[in-house]
Amino acid sequence: MKFAQTLRLSDVAQSLGCRWVGDPNFPITGINEIHRVEEGDICFVDHPKYYQKALNSRATTIIIDQEVDCPPGKALIISPTPFLHFNELTRRHRPFEPFPTEPQAQIGRGSVVMPHVTLDQRVVIGEDCIIFPGVVIYGDVVIGDRVIIHANAVIGGDAFYYNRKEGAYKKMHSCGRVIIGNDVEIGAGTTIDRGVTADTIIGSGTKIDNQCQVAHDTVIGEHCLIAAQSAIAGCTTIGNRVIIWGQVAIISGIEIGDGAEILAQSGVGRSLEGGKRYFGSPAEEARTKMREMAAVKRLAEGKNG
Numbered sequence: 001m002k003f004a005q006t007l008r009l010s011d012v013a014q015s016l017g018c019r020w021v022g023d024p025n026f027p028i029t030g031i032n033e034i035h036r037v038e039e040g041d042i043c044f045v046d047h048p049k050y051y052q053k054a055l056n057s058r059a060t061t062i063i064i065d066q067e068v069d070c071p072p073g074k075a076l077i078i079s080p081t082p083f084l085h086f087n088e089l090t091r092r093h094r095p096f097e098p099f100p101t102e103p104q105a106q107i108g109r110g111s112v113v114m115p116h117v118t119l120d121q122r123v124v125i126g127e128d129c130i131i132f133p134g135v136v137i138y139g140d141v142v143i144g145d146r147v148i149i150h151a152n153a154v155i156g157g158d159a160f161y162y163n164r165k166e167g168a169y170k171k172m173h174s175c176g177r178v179i180i181g182n183d184v185e186i187g188a189g190t191t192i193d194r195g196v197t198a199d200t201i202i203g204s205g206t207k208i209d210n211q212c213q214v215a216h217d218t219v220i221g222e223h224c225l226i227a228a229q230s231a232i233a234g235c236t237t238i239g240n241r242v243i244i245w246g247q248v249a250i251i252s253g254i255e256i257g258d259g260a261e262i263l264a265q266s267g268v269g270r271s272l273e274g275g276k277r278y279f280g281s282p283a284e285e286a287r288t289k290m291r292e293m294a295a296v297k298r299l300a301e302g303k304n305g
Contacts, residue, residue, distance in 0.1 A: 001175050001197045002030040003093060009061060012042070013077045016085045018063075022075030028061050031089055033161075033172070035235040035253060036198035036217050042089070044082035046163075083163045087173045090197060094175035097121060097139065105137075108145065120156070126182070138194065144182035144204065151188045155180070159196045159216030159234065172196055176217065181205070187212065187228070196234075203240065221258070239274055249281075 010024035029040035034050070037043050037059040044063040045054035054062050061075045063082040070076050079085045097120075105119040108127035113119070116133045123137050126145035131137075135149050138156030149155065156178045162169035176195025181204030186192070188210045194200055195217040202214070203222035213231040214220065220232075221240035230244050233252035238244075242256055245264040250256070257274020267281030279286040280293075 001032065001090070001094060003028070009075045009077070012061075012089070016077065016079065016088065018077050018079045018085065020075060020077050021070045022061075026061065026075040031086070031093070032059070032197040033086075033217075034059070036195070042077075042086075044079075044086035046082040083165070083170065083172075087170075090173045090175045094140075096173075132188075138178075140177040140194070141180070142177065143180045144184065146183045147180055148185040150186060150190075150210070153186050153189060154191045155186070156194045157191060159193050161196050161216060161234065174216065176200065178202075181222065184208075190214075193234075209246075215252070227264070242274075 007028040008024065009020050009022055009026035009028060012028055013020035027040065028042050032038065032041045032043060034043050034054055034057060037057050039058050039060055041059045042061040042063065043054055043059040045051055046065050051068060055071050063077045063079050063085055065079060065082050099118065099120050103119050104121050105123035105125060107113060107125045110127050111125050111129040113131045114133045117131050118136045120137060120139035122140050124142045126143055128145055129143060129147045131149050132151040134152040136154045141156040158174040161172045163172060174194050174196055176197050177199045178192055178194050179199050180202045183205045184202055185207045187208055190208055190210060190212045192200060192214040193216045198217050200214065200217055201219045203220055205223040206220055208226045209228040211229050212226055215232060215234040217235045218232050220238045223240060224238060224242045226244045227246040229246055230248040232250045235253045236250055237255045239256060239258035241259050243261040245262060247265045248262050250268040254271040256272045259275045260272050261277045262268060262283060263279040263286060266279055266283040268283045272278055277286040278284065280289040
């Protein structure tokens with residue numbers, strides 16, 4: 001998420017009651033969690049295991065709970081509770097707001113929004129779209145032209161993202177968006193979560209079947225095909241023209257290359273190269289997996305014989 005205007009390091013630190021390391025005028029232009037940070041962003045880290053990842057990331061300001069050397073060209077905010085202070089900043093710059101009693105969406109020419117659709121604030125719907133009954137679209141969702149969203153889909157719900165401390169789970173405030181390109185179709189009962197701080201993106205021409213789940217900060221390329229009951233975890237990057245058949249489960253934080261095809265009921269636990277066909281759990285190249293299954297079957301039949 002980008003701030004409406006550039007902030008100063010000293011102002012941010014003082015507002016949180018924290019000490020800072022760096023130039024008081026050091027600029028902060030946005031806020032993002034570690035998976036989607038960009039130059040100018042502020043992020044947080046509160047576990048030694050991830051210190052180096054945060055300090056070496058593209059983020060230029062880091063909220064951290066320990067005294068460490070500040071990398072060149074960056075700034076630090078020393079906080080006893082980085083997660084809570086990060087959440088405080090996101091809530092301050094994009095606070096929770098209830099759905100409006102009167103629709104406030106921007107709806108393009110030729111679009112049809114059917115009865116019993118619920119639209120939150122700052123929703124933008126392009127031209128010639130069809131939104132079927134029962135759809136719920138949360139705030140800050142941007143939808144392109146000629147998009148079809150079938151009944152009871154939910155677009156822009158909160159990220160399933162929690163910080164575990166002392167045996168309890170603390171919710172991270174979701175302040176990202178969902179961006180849907182042109183000529184996308186989204187099936188009935190499908191859910192697409194907003195980014196935690198960045199954007200969940202569905203590329204133009206992509207078709208998503210019924211009852212699929214697309215989690216926070218996931219980026220899906222153009223002209224993909226995703227069949228029913230598939231689930232894609234957060235911060236996943238899927239290339240263009242990828243085909244994902246029914247009931248595929250994909251772990252978070254991986255990349256799937258252009259033109260990959262994942263056969264039904266596969267479980268994807270690592271990044272996959274593009275242009276290949278995959279099957280199984282864990283998913284491997286389909287031919288290899290089929291040969292393995294045939295070999296196991298022959299072995300079992302031999303033993304039984």
